[in-house]
Amino acid sequence: MENSDIIHPIYFQIALDIALRITRGELKESDKIYGRSVMSSEYGVSPETIRRAMKLLEDMKIVEIKQNSGAVILSVEKAKQYVERFGAQNNIRSLQKKLTDLIGEQETLNRQILDVAKSIVRINERFSKTNPFINYEVDIPQKSSLIGHTLGELKFWQQTEATIIAIRRGDKLILSPGPYAVLQADDTIIFVGDVSCVEAVNVFIHQ
Numbered sequence: 001m002e003n004s005d006i007i008h009p010i011y012f013q014i015a016l017d018i019a020l021r022i023t024r025g026e027l028k029e030s031d032k033i034y035g036r037s038v039m040s041s042e043y044g045v046s047p048e049t050i051r052r053a054m055k056l057l058e059d060m061k062i063v064e065i066k067q068n069s070g071a072v073i074l075s076v077e078k079a080k081q082y083v084e085r086f087g088a089q090n091n092i093r094s095l096q097k098k099l100t101d102l103i104g105e106q107e108t109l110n111r112q113i114l115d116v117a118k119s120i121v122r123i124n125e126r127f128s129k130t131n132p133f134i135n136y137e138v139d140i141p142q143k144s145s146l147i148g149h150t151l152g153e154l155k156f157w158q159q160t161e162a163t164i165i166a167i168r169r170g171d172k173l174i175l176s177p178g179p180y181a182v183l184q185a186d187d188t189i190i191f192v193g194d195v196s197c198v199e200a201v202n203v204f205i206h207q
Contacts, residue, residue, distance in 0.1 A: 011052035022079035152179030162193035
């Protein structure tokens with residue numbers, strides 16, 4: 001398995017990142033590396049994790065740990081060899097950058113989801129304000145006494161308190177039929193009104 005396929009422990013990744021900083025010249029030979037508490041804050045890990053990372057660098061002869069005085073950088077060349085061996089793709093900074101990018105993408109997606117949800121709510125609110133009534137449908141029976149009469153003659157609204165908004169006749173839809181619209185057998189009346197209108201319309205149609 002290639003090194004890039006291995007998920008290394010965090011102390012290894014921190015050690016690799018420090019080695020990378022040495023190879024880039026951010027840390028030079030004979031420089032003293034900050035104490036554990038400072039580095040643990042910088043990397044967001046425990047002092048014990050920093051201790052293990054420094055011990056790994058010491059084993060690779062990149063640094064020398066001095067008792068009670070931190071670590072001193074010994075060899076840039078050893079740091080380069082360490083980086084070449086294990087690869088820069090596993091260093092902690094690249095992982096942190098990738099995590100930051102993913103968090104940014106997630107925040108963008110969350111904002112888009114929230115915007116869509118708000119749009120749905122606004123559309124529903126507008127629809128409920130402009131369409132306070134639910135549409136209902138009822139068919140005219142073939143032997144209904146209403147057949148051949150106009151809506152005005154039948155006084156449909158006065159009898160039912162329902163407002164006819166359309167009549168479906170086969171494949172044809174007659175929108176906003178006026179008082180002179182004549183009902184025919186098998187017409188479908190589409191109307192709006194409150195719930196009480198539904199029963200009134202059914203009674204009126206089947207009288």
